[in-house]
Amino acid sequence: MLLVLFAIRREQEELAKRVTFIVTLIPLLIAVFLFINYDRSDSGHQFEENMMWIKAFNIHYHVGIDGLSVTLVLLTALLGPICVLASWKIEKGIKAYLALFLLLETGMIGFFCALDMFLFYVFFELTLLPMYFLIGVWGGPRREYAAIKFFLYTLFGSVLMLIAMIAVYLKGDTFDIPTLIELAKTPGHALAERTFQIWAFLGFFIGFAVKVPIFPFHTWLPDAHVEAPTAISVILAGILLKMGTYGLVRVNFAMLPEGMDFFCNGEGRWGNSLAILGFINIVYGSLCALAQTDFKKLVAYSSIGHMGFVLIGLAARNESGLTGAILQMFNHGVISAMLFLLVGVVYDRAHHREINGFGGLGSKMPIYTGITTLAFMASLGLPGLSGFVGEALSLLGAYSKFKVLTILSTAGIVIGAAYFLWTLQRVFLGELNPKYEAITEINGREIATLVPLGILTIVLGIWPSIAIDMFREAVSILPLVQ
Amino acid sequence: MNNNFLLLLPEFIVTGLAFVVLGLDLFLPERRKWVLPIVAVVGLVVALVVSLRYLWGVSDSLYDGVIRVDGYALFFKAFFIALGGVVVLVSVDFVRRNLEHPGEYYGILLFTVVAMMLLAASGELLTAYISLELLSFGLYVLVAYDRYNAKSNEGATKYILLGAFSSALLLFGISQVYGLLGTTRFDEISSALSSADALSPGLILGIALIIAGLGFKVAAVPFHMWAPDAYEGAPIPITAHLAVGSKAAAFALVLRLFAEAFMPIVEQWQILLIGLAVITMLLGNLVALAQRNLKRLLAYSSVGQVGYLLMGVAALAATGSGGIMLHLVAYAVTNMAAFLCLAAIYNITGRDDIAGMAGVARRAPLVGLVFAVSLFSLAGLPIFVGFTSKFYLFNAAAAQGLLWVAGIAIFSSLISLYYYLQVVRQLYIEPAEDAAPIPVPRLTLGVLGALFAGMVGLGVYPAPLMEAVQYASDALF
Numbered sequence: 001m002l003l004v005l006f007a008i009r010r011e012q013e014e015l016a017k018r019v020t021f022i023v024t025l026i027p028l029l030i031a032v033f034l035f036i037n038y039d040r041s042d043s044g045h046q047f048e049e050n051m052m053w054i055k056a057f058n059i060h061y062h063v064g065i066d067g068l069s070v071t072l073v074l075l076t077a078l079l080g081p082i083c084v085l086a087s088w089k090i091e092k093g094i095k096a097y098l099a100l101f102l103l104l105e106t107g108m109i110g111f112f113c114a115l116d117m118f119l120f121y122v123f124f125e126l127t128l129l130p131m132y133f134l135i136g137v138w139g140g141p142r143r144e145y146a147a148i149k150f151f152l153y154t155l156f157g158s159v160l161m162l163i164a165m166i167a168v169y170l171k172g173d174t175f176d177i178p179t180l181i182e183l184a185k186t187p188g189h190a191l192a193e194r195t196f197q198i199w200a201f202l203g204f205f206i207g208f209a210v211k212v213p214i215f216p217f218h219t220w221l222p223d224a225h226v227e228a229p230t231a232i233s234v235i236l237a238g239i240l241l242k243m244g245t246y247g248l249v250r251v252n253f254a255m256l257p258e259g260m261d262f263f264c265n266g267e268g269r270w271g272n273s274l275a276i277l278g279f280i281n282i283v284y285g286s287l288c289a290l291a292q293t294d295f296k297k298l299v300a301y302s303s304i305g306h307m308g309f310v311l312i313g314l315a316a317r318n319e320s321g322l323t324g325a326i327l328q329m330f331n332h333g334v335i336s337a338m339l340f341l342l343v344g345v346v347y348d349r350a351h352h353r354e355i356n357g358f359g360g361l362g363s364k365m366p367i368y369t370g371i372t373t374l375a376f377m378a379s380l381g382l383p384g385l386s387g388f389v390g391e392a393l394s395l396l397g398a399y400s401k402f403k404v405l406t407i408l409s410t411a412g413i414v415i416g417a418a419y420f421l422w423t424l425q426r427v428f429l430g431e432l433n434p435k436y437e438a439i440t441e442i443n444g445r446e447i448a449t450l451v452p453l454g455i456l457t458i459v460l461g462i463w464p465s466i467a468i469d470m471f472r473e474a475v476s477i478l479p480l481v482q
Numbered sequence: 483m484n485n486n487f488l489l490l491l492p493e494f495i496v497t498g499l500a501f502v503v504l505g506l507d508l509f510l511p512e513r514r515k516w517v518l519p520i521v522a523v524v525g526l527v528v529a530l531v532v533s534l535r536y537l538w539g540v541s542d543s544l545y546d547g548v549i550r551v552d553g554y555a556l557f558f559k560a561f562f563i564a565l566g567g568v569v570v571l572v573s574v575d576f577v578r579r580n581l582e583h584p585g586e587y588y589g590i591l592l593f594t595v596v597a598m599m600l601l602a603a604s605g606e607l608l609t610a611y612i613s614l615e616l617l618s619f620g621l622y623v624l625v626a627y628d629r630y631n632a633k634s635n636e637g638a639t640k641y642i643l644l645g646a647f648s649s650a651l652l653l654f655g656i657s658q659v660y661g662l663l664g665t666t667r668f669d670e671i672s673s674a675l676s677s678a679d680a681l682s683p684g685l686i687l688g689i690a691l692i693i694a695g696l697g698f699k700v701a702a703v704p705f706h707m708w709a710p711d712a713y714e715g716a717p718i719p720i721t722a723h724l725a726v727g728s729k730a731a732a733f734a735l736v737l738r739l740f741a742e743a744f745m746p747i748v749e750q751w752q753i754l755l756i757g758l759a760v761i762t763m764l765l766g767n768l769v770a771l772a773q774r775n776l777k778r779l780l781a782y783s784s785v786g787q788v789g790y791l792l793m794g795v796a797a798l799a800a801t802g803s804g805g806i807m808l809h810l811v812a813y814a815v816t817n818m819a820a821f822l823c824l825a826a827i828y829n830i831t832g833r834d835d836i837a838g839m840a841g842v843a844r845r846a847p848l849v850g851l852v853f854a855v856s857l858f859s860l861a862g863l864p865i866f867v868g869f870t871s872k873f874y875l876f877n878a879a880a881a882q883g884l885l886w887v888a889g890i891a892i893f894s895s896l897i898s899l900y901y902y903l904q905v906v907r908q909l910y911i912e913p914a915e916d917a918a919p920i921p922v923p924r925l926t927l928g929v930l931g932a933l934f935a936g937m938v939g940l941g942v943y944p945a946p947l948m949e950a951v952q953y954a955s956d957a958l959f
Contacts, residue, residue: 054870054944057877118873122864129863132903136911144911148903155899159892162873166880166888 024080024105031077034070035470048115059175062116067474068249068326069112071467072242075333076108078456079238082449086231086341089348090138097138100130101231108239112246117165117175121158124247127240128154131232139227146220146227153220157210164203168255171196181255185479194258201259204251211244212307215280225300226353230344233296237303237336242329245310249326249478253314257479264315265481266401274315275402281308282412290419295346295353295427298419299339302379305412306332306391312402312409313394317481321397326471328390331378331460335387338375338453342368345446346427349439355423360432361439368442369428371450376420378457381413386460489542489551492533492559493599496566499525500592507585515584519574522588526567526595533559541957543605547667550605553957557807557950558602558734565727565814566595571929572822573719579829581627581717594620594723598731602738607656607666610735614652614699618645621728625716637715644698644708652695658688668743676746689744689751693758696739699732702792703762706785713781718828721777722821725784726814733791733810737803740795741958748799755796756887763789763894770901775835776824779901780817783860786898787813790891794875797882803955804948805871805878811947812871812940816859819933822926823853830920836905841914846922850909852930857902859937862895867940 048064065073083101090097107126114120128151136147171190172180184191191197210217225233253260263273285305292298306328313325345368346361347353362369378385381392391413399406460467487494503522510517533556541552569591577584597617604610622645626638660666662685663674678685694705701709713721744751766786773779787809794806826849827842828834843850859868872895876888940947 054948057874122869125864125869129858133910136907144907148900148907151903152896152900155896159896162876162892163885163889166876167885169877170880170885 021081021084024084024102028077028081031074034065035074050115053116054118057118057169057175058173059118060116061119062176063110063113063119064115065113067471068246071326071330071470072112072239072246072333073109075242075330076105076112076239078452079235079333079337080105082337082341082452083231083234085445085449086234086344087229088445090229093137097134100134101235104130104134104235108235108243111243115177117169117177117180119175120177121162121165124161124243125155125158127243128158131236131240134232135224135228138229138232140229141227142223143227146223149220150224153217154210157207157217159207160203161207164200164207167196167203168200177250177255184255184257192258194262197256197259198262199259201252201256201263204247204256205263208244208247208252209277211247212241212311213244213304214277214307214311215284215304218281218285218304221304222297222300225303225340226294226296230340230347233340233344234337237300237340238333241303241307242333245307245314245325245329248311248314249322253317254478260317260479261481264317264401272402272405275312275398275405278308278310278312278315278398279405279409281305281311282409283308283415286412286415286419290415290422292419293355295343295355295423296340297353298355298423299336299343302339302416302419303332303336305416306336306379306387308409308412309391309394312398312406316394316397316401317479318397318400319475319480319482320393321401322475322478322480323468323472324390324393324395324397326475327386327464327467328394330467331386331390331457334453334456334460335375335378338371338450338457339379341446341449341453342372342375345442350436355426358427358433358436360428360430361436362428363432364436364439365441367447371442371447371454372428373424374454374457376424378461380416380420384458384461386457386464388461389464486542486544489537489540489544490549491536492529492563493596493603495525495529495532496563496592496596496599499529500589500596503592504585504589507583507589510585516574516578518584518588519570519577522570522592523567525592526563526570530560530563530567533563547669548606548609549600549603551603554738554954555599555603555957557954558730559599561811561814562595562598562602562727562731565598565723565730565818566591568818568929568933569719569723569727571925572722572818572825573717574925575829575923576717576719576825582629587624587627590620590623591723594624594727598727598734601731602734604735604738605668607659607668607671610739611649611653611656614732614735615649617728617731618649618699621720621724624720625712625724627720628715628717631715633711633715634717635715637712640708641712648695648698648705650695651691651698655688655691655693655695658684658691662688668738671743672746675744681747681750686750689747690754692739693751693754696732696736697758700729700736700788700791701781701785702758702788703765703785706762706766709785710778710781713784714775714777718777718821718825718834721780722818722825725780725821726817729784729788730810730814733795733806736795737798737806738958740798741803745799752796752799755792756884759789759792759796760887760890761789762786762792763891767894767897767901770898773901774837776839776905777834779836779905780820780824783898783901784817786894787860789894790872790875793879793884793887793891796887797878797884799882801878801881803958804951805874807951807954808874808944808948809871811951812859812867815933815936815940816856816866816868819852819856819930819937820860822930822933823849823856826922826926826930827920836908839905839908840912841909841917842920843909845914845917846920848927848930849920849922852934854906854909855934855937857905859941861899861902863899865938865941867937867944870941870944 051061053059053061104127107123111123114123132147132151136143172183183189213221263270265271282305285301289298289301310325310328313321378387381388395406503518537556543550594617597613601613622642625641628634697705763786766782770779770782791806859866862868862872879888
């Protein structure tokens with residue numbers, strides 16, 4: 001079911017905020033409904049809608065959800081109201097901000113539900129416009145630079161994707177994703193041809209790689225995250241990055257298996273490409289995070305690292321790896337949302353994000369310290385919290401295919417522990433920095449944004465089946481290679 | 483020879499309208515001259531209704547095929563009349579504030595509309611040439627209309643000189659073709675070319691000269707040198723008319739010429755057009771990056787758009803003219819919106835450079851919004867009509883086997899986004915020097931609203947337009 005949210009124009013600021021919050025609860029309710037009513041044993045698409053849109057190209061308004069989509073739609077729907085709550089303090093132009101935010105949410109949910117390639121592309125692009133304005137108008141000091149960099153970089157990727165998409169359309173004569181997936185499997189069809197798939201794979205891959213982001217297309221992320229307002233960073237890390245990985249599974253893996261095989265089978269010059277890129281993301285991302293003194297930039301680089309786990313699980317192409325990758329997508333969405341919200345808390349009070357500029361905050365803000373510790377532990381992969389499960393499954397799956405790379409990637413976990421614990425120490429432990437004698441504790445609204453995420457982190461850490469059940473069947477029909 | 487002159491009723495109406503406007507201008511006192519644009523618009527609406535009512539489904543010709551009246555001509559007639567109407571509406575406030583002699587302005591504008599209508603209906607080279615000249619002469623005068631502005635005079639002089647030069651080239655090419663094939667009629671040229679074994683050098687020269695002459699008219703590279711100066715100097719509504727109307731008219735001719743007359747030798751000219759298309763889109767978009775004046779920027783961006791259209795012409799054989807026509811309509815709506823916004827801003831602030839747009843979104847929110855949307859549409863971002871039409875064009879090119887050209891086109895779009903973003907940045911992010919709100923006349927707001935609805939509506943639901951385009955291009959082949 002596609003949820004279309006229309007931006008509402010209101011005169012009063014307070015009213016606008018409350019109305020938007022309620023509006024974002026609607027998709028959440030629908031998402032919960034989906035969660036309850038979703039048939040876990042059906043591997044196909046449910047709640048489908050299919051209408052003719054542009055007859056000349058056989059483009060349909062075809063939407064539906066399967067295991068993979070519903071997980072991410074749930075995540076988006078959950079983060080919607082949380083982000084609106086997080087944006088409560090925005091001063092100027094709150095109506096426009098909320099309107100753009102709703103448009104963004106529409107684009108994201110639509111993207112995860114789209115089953116027609118044209119629609120898929122339209123929604124992918126649709127998210128760029130509001131993001132540009134949200135970063136460019138409401139962001140930090142270097143926001144213009146960050147916004148344009150984000151826009152052009154991501155558009156560059158999309159543009160390559162467009163070329164690949166047109167090429168696929170020409171061969172397959174349809175835009176319908178399920179049909180294309182079927183056609184790509186039938187031997188002898190033009191779409192199934194290996195060389196074509198390799199090139200198409202590359203086109204789509206670079207498009208999604210910019211979004212995920214995968215080294216070396218990641219340079220836009222730290223700037224965008226640092227300059228964006230808190231709630232937008234949450235959405236950026238929580239959802240937008242997942243759009244890239246979702247695309248990788250939906251298009252590159254499901255639709256172009258031969259191409260995927262070429263880059264993941266461990267043989268030949270290119271056979272380890274994806275795994276190597278995943279490894280670089282994990283280790284390089286973590287090392288960069290270790291070097292950061294800006295709190296937000298540290299979290300941004302840690303996101304890059306975590307996406308590496310998704311990639312390496314994906315490269316494994318087996319059930320364990322895929323399950324781990326998708327679970328990691330969801331978990332990282334939750335955890336990084338928590339992390340950015342937490343950074344926002346301290347930034348709102350101190351108006352800077354220098355890690356070395358804090359000290360001993362634990363004595364003044366115990367609750368905040370507690371929640372931050374939870375988030376940090378989850379992110380570095382402490383067993384018992386959700387972050388561990390995703391990472392473990394990905395690595396487990398990858399180990400059977402890429403032994404050496406997997407072993408080397410575990411270094412990323414160690415480095416992750418290093419920078420998180422060190423940050424914990426520098427910011428919260430030790431002597432209280434006299435500048436912050438009067439710092440206020442975390443308030444009710446901020447706790448309200450964090451608690452749902454925290455609960456999810458703990459629950460999924462102990463009982464991940466709740467999530468895995470949703471997409472188990474969908475994973476099983478993917479072209480896995482045991 | 484029985485000619486049904488009723489078929490030309492729309493042209494007669496618009497010509498008569500032009501004379502009426504000129505005549506009224508003689509008799510009306512200065513304070514009543516606001517009547518003139520109203521008369522013009524009403525007349526154009528009448529002409530539009532008449533042409534759609536009486537010419538729908540007609541496929542006929544006059545003078546043995548010299549003037550064609552078919553679905554293709556009808557589509558463009560309706561398009562040009564509508565375009566003329568929009569230009570008049572855009573001009574109302576501008577002319578009232580900045581120009582003298584409104585009667586002649588509107589009169590000549592209407593004559594250019596007639597010329598465009600006849601250009602789309604031409605079935606033969608000399609008729610096309612005469613219509614083209616009528617259009618050009620009208621535009622020369624209109625570009626120079628801002629008499630006391632040095633830039634206007636400079637732009638017009640360059641335009642006249644290069645225009646005359648290009649007309650000469652065109653005529654020389656036509657004479658070559660006539661001399662070697664014995665006819666100037668499109669259908670007869672087509673049969674002569676298909677029965678010819680090989681192309682004589684003279685014929686190649688003639689066709690190349692025709693392409694060069696037309697290349698000047700549409701401002702393709704390397705024939706585009708006049709465009710930035712003429713666009714910068716002309717009054718803003720006329721810049722819009724130049725950018726949209728004269729280009730569309732020239733392409734209407736190009737389509738009929740290449741689809742009908744030159745189709746038998748498609749292999750020969752296809753590679754030439756591909757080359758022109760590629761350098762046009764690349765140069766147009768790259769040079770636009772350096773521009774500081776908004777009118778020049780839009781001029782170079784138009785040059786880039788012509789590149790995409792030429793790519794579509796090169797792909798004519800495989801998928802027909804649908805993509806080009808769709809893109810012309812999309813381009814028209816979008817550019818009109820952009821120029822109207824610029825006019826509205828210029829009328830109050832007197833600035834037409836990019837830096838002068840600072841903070842406009844705060845000072846005139848609707849104008850800022852429509853301006854930003856039109857720029858995003860020009861860049862080809864989805865849900866706006868610019869994306870849909872470009873997608874159609876790229877698909878057509880790819881179907882013809884020109885996927886690499888489509889790739890270059892897509893990258894040019896990416897480059898264009900950068901300079902459009904510079905303007906958007908000024909509109910929304912930069913603070914205004916003077917925060918006073920900009921008053922925008924209700925008429926302008928109304929037209930902007932309609933154009934905005936067009937850009938978004940056609941982007942999301944292009945089906946009716948696509949059907950109209952299909953009907954028109956069926957008549958062509």
